[in-house]
Amino acid sequence: MPIKKPIIERAAFQACTRLKNVTIPNGIQIIDESAFQGCTNLISINIPEGVTSIKDSAFRECTSLASVMLPGSVEFISNQAFSDCTSLTDITIPKNVEEIGEDSFSGCTSLKSVIIQEGVKKIGDLAFEGCINLSRIVIPESVTEIGYFAFSGCDNLTDITLPDHFSDYDLNRPSPQCQTALSYRAYQATEAIKQTTELFRELGFGQKKSLFDKFKGLF
Numbered sequence: 001m002p003i004k005k006p007i008i009e010r011a012a013f014q015a016c017t018r019l020k021n022v023t024i025p026n027g028i029q030i031i032d033e034s035a036f037q038g039c040t041n042l043i044s045i046n047i048p049e050g051v052t053s054i055k056d057s058a059f060r061e062c063t064s065l066a067s068v069m070l071p072g073s074v075e076f077i078s079n080q081a082f083s084d085c086t087s088l089t090d091i092t093i094p095k096n097v098e099e100i101g102e103d104s105f106s107g108c109t110s111l112k113s114v115i116i117q118e119g120v121k122k123i124g125d126l127a128f129e130g131c132i133n134l135s136r137i138v139i140p141e142s143v144t145e146i147g148y149f150a151f152s153g154c155d156n157l158t159d160i161t162l163p164d165h166f167s168d169y170d171l172n173r174p175s176p177q178c179q180t181a182l183s184y185r186a187y188q189a190t191e192a193i194k195q196t197t198e199l200f201r202e203l204g205f206g207q208k209k210s211l212f213d214k215f216k217g218l219f
Contacts, residue, residue: 006027006028006029007028007029007032008024008028008030008031008032008035009032009035010032010033010035010055011032011033011034011035011037012032012035012036013035013036013039014034014036014037014038014039015037015038015039016039017038017039017041018041019036019039019041019042020041020042020043020044021042021043021044021045022036022045022046023046024045024046024047024048024051025048026048026049026050027050028048028050028051029050029051029052029053030051030052030053030055031047031053031054031055031058032055032058033055033056033057033058033078034056034060035055035058035059036058036059036062037057037058037059037060037062038060038061038062039059039062040061040062040063040064041064042059042062042064042065043064043065043066044065044066044067045059045065045068046069047068047069047070047071047074048071049071049072049073050071051071051073051074052073052074052075052076053074053075053076053078054076054077054078054081055076055078055081056079056080056081056101057079057080057081057083058078058081058082059081059082059085060080060081060082060083060084060085061083061084061085062082062085063084063085063086064087065082065085065087065088066087066088066089066110067088067089067090068082068088069092070091070092070093070094070097071094072094072095072096073094073096074094074096074097075096075097075098076097076098076099076101077097077099077101077104078101078104079102079103079104079124080101080102080103080104080106081101081104081105082105082108083103083104083105083106083107083108084106084107084108085107085108086107086108086109086110088105088108088110088111089110089111089112089113090111090112090113090114090115091105091111091113091114091115092114092115092117093115093116093117093120094117094119095117095118095119095120096119097120098119098120098121098122099120099121099122099123099124100116100120100122100123100124100127101124101127102124102125102126102127102147103124103126103127103129104124104127105127105131106126106127106129106130106131107129107130107131108128108130108131109130109131109133110133111128111131111133111134112133112134112135113136114128114131114134114137116137116138116139116143117140118141118142119140119142120140120142120143121142121143121144121145122143122144122145122146122147123139123143123145123146123147123150124147124150125147125148125149125150126148126149126150126152127147127150127151128150128151128154129149129150129151129152129153129154130152130153130154131151131153131154131157132153132154132155132156134151134154134156135156135157135158135159136157136159136160137151137157137160137161138160138161139160139161139162139163139166140163141164141165142163143163144165
């Protein structure tokens with residue numbers, strides 16, 4: 001049967017608490033706002049190639065969802081798309097996603113593995129806030145901006161690899177990229193990082209001034 005409209009409409013299955021498994025048919029391009037929000041017994045979701053956009057809160061509070069495979073066609077992961085999916089253990093962000101939206105994976109307390117593919121450009125504000133079991137992340141060279149509080153509350157995050165344009169700088173005369181691209185509160189309250197790497201302390205994470213404000217008097 002042909003798909004009449006390439007979208008799963010807003011709140012289409014919101015709070016369907018008996019829903020356990022979903023296979024989205026080929027031809028769907030957009031999963032709209034809150035489409036599956038609050039489906040607390042949803043265990044698995046099959047998202048086919050061709051889906052380009054996952055809108056705000058699409059899978060928010062799907063607390064039994066342990067894993068999800070995002071196809072390479074996905075370009076937009078909007079705000080709170082997977083927030084509070086407390087059973088989600090791993091996620092791979094495809095290369096065609098330009099921006100990981102605000103709060104998109106916040107409160108995913110079981111999340112341990114995040115793979116961000118080369119091509120992603122921005123990690124939004126609070127994107128991984130409160131992911132208390134996330135211990136390691138590699139941020140690819142394509143990322144040029146990390147938003148406010150992006151990794152706030154990731155108490156076990158001890159190993160992070162930043163792109164060269166964030167880490168290659170002189171403390172007395174930091175590079176323009178460090179002044180403008182890396183949000184000063186990206187790792188606010190991430191005590192494990194503060195204790196294990198001098199780099200983050202020197203960059204001023206958790207301070208009330210931006211990196212530009214902090215260093216502009218040196219020029």
